[in-house]
Amino acid sequence: MSKGTLFDKVWDLHTVGILPSGQTQLFIGLHLIHEVTSPQAFAMLKERGLAVMFPERTVATVDHIVPTEDQSRPFADGMAEAMMQELEKNTQAHGIRFYNVGSGSQGIVHVIAPEQGLTQPGMTIACGDSHTSTHGAFGAIAFGIGTSQVRDVLASQTLALAKLKVRKIEVNGTLQPGVYAKDVILHIIRTLGVKGGVGYAYEFAGTTFEQMGMEERMTVCNMSIEGGARCGYVNPDQVTYEYLQGCDFAPNGEAWDSAIAWWNNLRSDANAVYDDVIVFDAASIAPTVTWGITPGQGIGIDEPVPTADIIPEEERAIAEEAYQYMNLEPGHSIQGTKVDVCFVGSCTNGRISDLREAANFAQGRHVAKGVKAFIVPGSERVKKQAEAEGLDQIFLSAGFEWREAGCSMCLAMNPDKLEGRQLSASSSNRNFKGRQGSSSGRTLLMSPAMVVAAAVTGQVTDVRELI
Incomplete structure (x- = not known):
């Protein structure tokens, strides 16, 4: 057999x-x-x-x-x-x-x-x-x-x-x-x-x-x-x-x-x-969010940023590097961290179901003052489907930008880039240093729903509070 x-x-x-x-x-x-x-x-x-x-x-x-x-x-x-x-x-x-x-x-x-x-x-x-x-x-x-x-x-x-x-x-x-x-x-x-x-x-x-x-x-x-x-x-x-x-x-x-x-x-x-x-x-x-500079440096939204003493010894050097680069305080909650840019899209989370869930949390709310938020469909077909369902209008009414299909700010090989030390809430897949177009830009990976929660509150937020 x-x-x-x-x-x-x-x-x-x-x-x-x-x-x-x-x-x-x-x-x-x-x-x-x-x-x-x-x-x-x-x-x-x-x-x-x-x-x-x-x-x-x-x-x-x-x-x-x-x-x-x-x-x-x-x-x-x-x-x-x-x-x-x-x-x-x-x-x-x-x-x-x-x-x-x-x-x-x-x-x-x-x-x-x-x-x-x-x-x-x-x-x-x-x-x-x-x-x-x-x-x-x-x-x-x-x-x-x-x-x-x-x-x-x-x-x-x-x-x-x-x-x-x-x-x-x-x-x-x-x-x-x-x-x-x-x-x-x-x-x-x-x-x-x-x-x-x-x-x-x-x-x-x-x-x-x-x-x-x-x-x-x-x-x-x-x-x-x-x-x-x-x-x-x-x-x-x-x-x-x-x-x-x-x-x-x-x-x-x-x-x-x-x-x-x-x-x-x-x-x-x-x-x-x-x-x-x-x-x-x-x-x-x-709900999970990254706090560091690798996708493995993640925590539940209700957990504090880990302190060095609870991190395995072989990972402490990169943790120290992440503390300095991300400017996040070990032992403190990541909730309440101010965001500058919120991005929903990429090959990880740019499909129609992702946009539908994001729209559920955007509807009846508005992007916080000072936050740049945009939605990038993963394909021309996804964009057409979303528009047929009226999702684009939900996002536009909530203050999000509605874009054409592409990789966009996942890796910033195009005009969509972070500037300076901006902090991004992103539904993409990598949070490496400089990944989103600025050598000092910072990325927090999370689900599309969490990105929308950050966009409408202006800070990292537990999406469950919006349900």
């Missing part, structure tokens, strides 16, 4: 061979590209006189450098315009599907592929972006890769990778009101550490994940990489199939029934053997 995990099954099905290095040559079913990590890869192909082997297996969009206010061409930023032109030229030259601005389907790469049904269970997926782990929510094995690996996939549709161990992370129970998928993954990372997942794939299991919608599962898998895991996934189930059915690239008719039978076979076996198993209780998770 099989004792395999989904990871093992998908890995084995896509193994081309074992290389002399001991690594596996893995076939990649779907390759996603964008404007930042692809130009050099295409240049390498040209230098070697190589073509793209399977252009129909590569899909492109533009997201990192796209302005979310004025999108008229040429872009005001000359480098951004050059990247845009390079992607347009390369996709046309190699016959690659490209979702450009204004196509109706442009957006953050990890938003557009799932919403169109390009991402499916049992796939191997690669993209030159850290947060490719997002696609694991569908029961896919998805890897963020570097530029030279982008070249390899374009040229051969394969990657050389060492096989990972598999850790099962089980969360059981019902989340408290005001606690979301973002809080769950921040809690896991804070507990296991930013290096805890090195060498592992994370399988997210248990009743809590079973109760989550697909977009919540995407949020969790998105941040697997922040916990050191190379990828994270959830076994496909009826929730997955209901999300995919009717999507542009999903199977249909008889092929749909065959696909479901196949996908069900890929699920981890009931007696699957794992390298490690860790169990969490959903009821113990509170």
Whole structure:
């Protein structure tokens, strides 16, 4: 009887061979590209006189450098315009599907592929972006890769990778009101550490994940990489199939029934053997916010900023660095900390369900004086859907700015940047020094609902007080 995990099954099905290095040559079913990590890869192909082997297996969009206010061409930023032109030229030259601005389907790469049904269970997926782990929510094995690996996939549709161990992370129970998928993954990372997942794939299991919608599962898998895991996934189930059915690239008719039978076979076996198993209780998770300069430096909103004496010795140096950089007082509550900028968006939390929940807390309230708050849909389709539901009007009435689709202030490779020592409440995925565009800017990661709570009160606030 099989004792395999989904990871093992998908890995084995896509193994081309074992290389002399001991690594596996893995076939990649779907390759996603964008404007930042692809130009050099295409240049390498040209230098070697190589073509793209399977252009129909590569899909492109533009997201990192796209302005979310004025999108008229040429872009005001000359480098951004050059990247845009390079992607347009390369996709046309190699016959690659490209979702450009204004196509109706442009957006953050990890938003557009799932919403169109390009991402499916049992796939191997690669993209030159850290947060490719997002696609694991569908029961896919998805890897963020570097530029030279982008070249390899374009040229051969394969990657050389060492096989990972598999850790099962089980969360059981019902989340408290005001606690979301973002809080769950921040809690896991804070507990296991930013290096805890090195060498592992994370399988997210248990009743809590079973109760989550697909977009919540995407949020969790998105941040697997922040916990050191190379990828994270959830076994496909009826929730997955209901999300995919009717999507542009999903199977249909008889092929749909065959696909479901196949996908069900890929699920981890009931007696699957794992390298490690860790169990969490959903009821113990509170709204969570980062206080430091790594996603692992997080606390429940009702906890004080930790003092050095309760931090493991090997983490104290970076904690001291965080105290100084963030200007937060150890032992004191983070609640009441004044915020300057509030951002809802990114590949972590820029989907329609995120915007709906944010709108629930924005309705009937107003952004506090002196706070800049803005909402950035993850794709043109998300923006259109939100506007059809009137969410844009709720946000505008509450004093939020309503933007075009893009990565925006998640990483600030576009005009959306922090200034000076501004402190940001952000629904994105990284709080590294300078991450949001200012070398001294500060970032607190939290759920979209918590970002809205901060925006309307002007300070870090427990969203449960607004329920």
